[in-house]
Amino acid sequence: MNTVRSWIFRLLVLLATGFLVYTWFQTWWRCEISRINGWIEIHPWGLEHNMQAFAEYMRGAEMPGFFPTLMWIYLGICVLAILVALFIKDKNIKILNRDFNLPTLIIGIAGFSYIVVVAVAVIFAAVRTGDFYGTKLIGVTRINLGGEMTGDATANLLIGYWLACAAGPIILLLALLRKKIIGNS
Numbered sequence: 001m002n003t004v005r006s007w008i009f010r011l012l013v014l015l016a017t018g019f020l021v022y023t024w025f026q027t028w029w030r031c032e033i034s035r036i037n038g039w040i041e042i043h044p045w046g047l048e049h050n051m052q053a054f055a056e057y058m059r060g061a062e063m064p065g066f067f068p069t070l071m072w073i074y075l076g077i078c079v080l081a082i083l084v085a086l087f088i089k090d091k092n093i094k095i096l097n098r099d100f101n102l103p104t105l106i107i108g109i110a111g112f113s114y115i116v117v118v119a120v121a122v123i124f125a126a127v128r129t130g131d132f133y134g135t136k137l138i139g140v141t142r143i144n145l146g147g148e149m150t151g152d153a154t155a156n157l158l159i160g161y162w163l164a165c166a167a168g169p170i171i172l173l174l175a176l177l178r179k180k181i182i183g184n185s
Contacts, residue, residue, distance in 0.1 A: 009181045010086045013107060013174050017082050020114060020167040024075055026160025029125055031135060033143070035151035042125050044117065044164070045071040074117070078110045082171070085110075104178045111171030118164045122157070129155065 029042040040049040045068045085106035092099045126137040135141040135153045143153045174181075 006182050009174070009178060012181070013082060013086055013171070016167070016170045016174055017079060019163070020171065021075070021079065023160055023164035023167045026163065027158050028121065028161035028164065029137070029155065029157050031129070031153050031155040033145070033151050033153050035149065036145060042121070044075075044121065074113075078113060081106050082110050101178070104175050107178070108172055108175035111168050111173075111175055114164070114168030114171065116168075118161070118168060122161070 024044050027041045027043055031040045033039065038050055040047065085103040088103055088106075091102045093102050093105070094100075095105075122137070129135050129137055134143060135155055138156055139154075141153045141155070142150055145151050
């Protein structure tokens, strides 16, 4: 195995993993509510808002208490798995009568899992915003803020979400190209 090429691969995967972590800290969705200067944001680990004065409006929309912890554990496992895969010895394992390279499989699973997280997040957000707020995931919706008071809710998927859409496929692609990048031993 070419040592320089293996280090190039490791560097590419580390950069892609850093990119994944960067997207994790970004806001993926934001809704701004006129008249009350309120906002609601969705991050990969949960929901944040400044709607204390309108707590009734937010009731039932928050994620369960264990969700943020679970998502942070997911990120830690994902990053740790990728780091371990970069330095473990090449070994082929057999799954369903097919041979897989263990480091490639681990990196590929991590990339694929992030694709799933991003896809499930947008589906879940679309359902939750419609169910709890009566708003569109993207666009402007007139909402009732209580009594006669109405406001416009302007919601958008932010750049953090679109970057997250790229992070998983980049890692998965690197896993699939591992043998080409590293070369034959």
